[in-house]
Amino acid sequence: ADLVREVIxxxxFEDELFDILDAVGKGFSCTEIIWDTSEGQWRPKRLAWRDPRWFVFDQIDGETPLLRDGGQNVPLNPYQWIYHSAKVKSGLPIRGGIARAVAWTFLFKSFTIKDWxxxxxxxGQPLRLGKYxxxxxxxxxxxxLDAVSNIGVDYAAIVPASMAVEFIKADISGSHGLYKERADWLDQQTSKVVLGQTGTTDAIAGGYAVGKTHDGVREDIEKADGRQIAxxxxxxxxxPTVDLNFGPQKKYPRICIGRPEQVDIKSLVDNVTKLVPLGLKVGMSTMRDRIxxxxxxxxxxxxxxxxxPAPTDPPDDNPPPSLKPGKAEQTVHSTAGTGNRDAIERSTDAMLADWEPLVSPIVAGxxxxxxxxxxVADVKALLANRFAGLDAAALTEMLARSAFAARLAGEADEAL
Known part of the structure; x- marks a missing residue:
């Protein structure tokens, strides 16, 4: 495969492909392979186009190409020629080129342009009539005659006195655009033969939409030509390249010619990103080829x-015990594993140690x-009645004492 890739x-190589595609117009093409064997290897040095007049077809089957050589017709040597027959239509290769189909339109257009x-x-020129x-x-x-012929260009002439030149006013009738219309129509017929459509070559009504539709026909013809030459x-x-360098093989590399398939890379990557975590197996080489x-x-x-980001430390295997009512050392404000507690935290712990006796009448039963x-309405009414019996004075007194103690400790710079 690497050797074939090196050749193409x-x-x-692209110019050589252009020469091989001469078969599209003429029905067939013969290209000679010029081999390079300077170092013992067999490498195609170049592909040389040869004039189709060098070749004839077998008189019996009409399909086998023969080389004219010294008055004789000999078969083409193997591994020396690339013979391409463009399948434009069914029938004999010599009659299969599109040049044969457009020959009449070319001839008629040439006459039309000449007449035009x-x-x-x-x-607009008057008729010049000479009398003698x-x-x-x-x-x-x-x-x-010379004077009458040139007077339309030179606007001057001399003739003997015995002769006279008379000008007859031109009377033009009919359509003046006949020549243009005929030339355009013949061009359209040629476009239909070569491209299968006219929407991509002429500006017609319908514009973009018609052009897109017709462009699909052109792409079909392009794919067919690429498949045949491949x-x-x-x-x-x-x-021949593989056989001459490595010997006969069971499988050979293949050349594919054509436009690559248009892939929506964004959608492809998004789908693969979502499906791979779910177990979809996708090859890296396949993805590279697709994108x-x-x-x-x-x-x-x-x-x-x-x-x-750097990974965080794993959680401690021995987390602090959960909070239990009535134990100040296990409040949510405590610092697990450390003994450095400030005055506010100690004051809060002391306040929370006395909350259970205050709310026990509410939660009992x-x-x-x-x-x-x-x-739900019954539950709301039940909770309202319970909270109505809460002794708010006790809670208020506790908060007031705590605030007063904190204020004194702050003023005196003493611990709570």
Whole structure:
């Protein structure tokens, strides 16, 4: 495969393909392979186009190409020629080119352009009529004819006194655009034969939409031509190159010619990103081919994802025990594992140590009453009655004492 890739990546290969595609117009083409064996290897040095007049077809089957050689017709040597027959239509190769189909339109258009040029030159010019006497000689007649012919360009002429030139007013009738319309129509017929449509070659009503529709027909013809020439190259170039260098093989590399399939890379990457975590297996080489990236060369610098944040320390295997009412040392404000507690934290712990006796009258038997309630409204009414019996004075006194103690400690710079 690398050898074949090296052959088709030569600078002149595209021009050589153009010569091989001469078969589209003429029905067939024969290209000679010039081999380079300077170092014992077999490498196609160049592919040389040969004039189709060098070749004839077998008189029996009408399909086998023969080379004219010294008055004899000999078969083409194997591994020396690339013979391409463009399948434009069914039938004999010699009659299959599109040049044969457009020959008549080319001929008629040539006549039309010639007549159009004559018409443009004579348009608006009056008819110049020369008159001579009955006894005028042939020389005098020729002088008069030359004068009449040139007077339309030179606007001046001299003739003998015995002769006269009369101008008859031009009376033009009919359509003046006939020549243009006929030439355009013949061009459209040629476009239909070559491209299968006219929307991409002429500005017509419908514009963009018509052009897109017609462009699809052109792409179909392009794909067919690419498929045919690829088959020819695989038969007459790839196989000989491999056989002469490595011997016959069971499988041979294949050349594919055509436009790459248009891939929505964004959608492809998004779908693969979502499906791979779910277990979808996708090859890296396949993804590179789909998005048009080659395999990285050995030692080439590679792109890598950016480094993420540093991993955090794993959680402690012995987390602090959960908070239990009535134990100040286990409040949410405590610092687990440390003994450095400030005055505010110690004051808060002391306040929370006395909260359970204050709320016990409210929560006593509350579970059973909520379970017996029949609606949310009943639960709301039950909670309202419970909170109505809360001794707010005790809580207020506790908060006031704590605030007063904190104020005194702050003023005296003493510990609580």
């Amino acid at each position: 990546e030569r600078d002149g 040029a004559i018409f443009c030159e004579a348009y 006497d009955a006894g005028a000689s042939e020389k005098d007649k020729q002088i008069l 088959a020819t190259l695989n038969r007459d170039l790839t196989r 048009g990236l080659p395999d990285p060369a050995k030692g080439e610098e590679l792109l890598v994802p950016p480094k993420g 509350l579970d059973a009453e909520i379970a017996a309630a029949s609606s």
